Amino acid sequence: MLMVNMGMRRRCWQNVNKSVYSCTNYLTSSCGLGPFNWHMKHFGIRSVDLRRVDTLNFDAIVLPIFQEKTQLLGVAGLLDWRLCGRLSRLLVEEKFEGRDKEVILLSYASKIGQKNLFLYGLGQTRKLDASTSRDRLIRMLDVSAKSGAKSTAIATSPRQDIECLRHWLQTPQLLDCNPSSVTILTEKQTLVEHKSEITALLKKSGLERLMKRPSSSKKKKAPVNKTQAT
DSSP states (O other): OHHHHHHHHHHHHHHHHHHHHHHHHHHHHHTTOSOOOOOOOEEEEEEOOTTTGGGOOOSEEEEEEOSSOSOOOHHHHHHHHHTTTHHHHHHHTTSOOOOTTOEEEETTGGGGTOSEEEEEEOOSOOOOOHHHHHHHHHHHHHHHHHTTOSEEEEEOOTTOHHHHHHHHTTOGGGGGOSSSEEEEEEOHHHHHHTHHHHHHHHHHHTGGGGSOOOOOOOOOOOOOOOOOOO
8 A cells, every 4th residue: 555655656746747847848938038849940031032032942931911912022022023923813813812811832832942832811911019920920830830841931021021020039939839940031121221130139039049150161271391392
């Protein structure tokens, strides 16, 4: 009887320890302090222009689209240009309307060297708040993760680039997302104009440590041959 009680106490203590750790891990990661699960191994922010459209190489790209029949702007506009206006035709023909949380997987992603290209509906254009913005980011990452993508690129919302970055870089769940590599695509002008602010946000969130830094390309000096030919 004593042995049974000791075994039950041991199991109960182990369960208590697990509960305490799970609670601590949840609370600290929601505050942005850690410890984290660190599912994500790499994070990046990349600018896109007409010259770099063909250099994108991800398992999945997710483009947020508003519910409005206007010319596509930002990253979506560049990819639409590269796809000869196919994205615009989807909107005009109402095959994709951009309704809130509407998702479509395009079959011609291979034409720009991608495995999966998703359009994600944002609904009507409105002022972006932090809660809504972060919720959209997590949902877009979830769409990508369900496709089996290991490397994912999420484009910022048209005309809301810096607002997206401000909110997304302070999303606690971002560090625990399923894709092992996450890259945010935005316009070059945004990165240039808000470079110092974005750098500060990366440091504060802990995402900076997941960004790859270019290796130093210092040339090794050739050894000096001290022996002189006589």
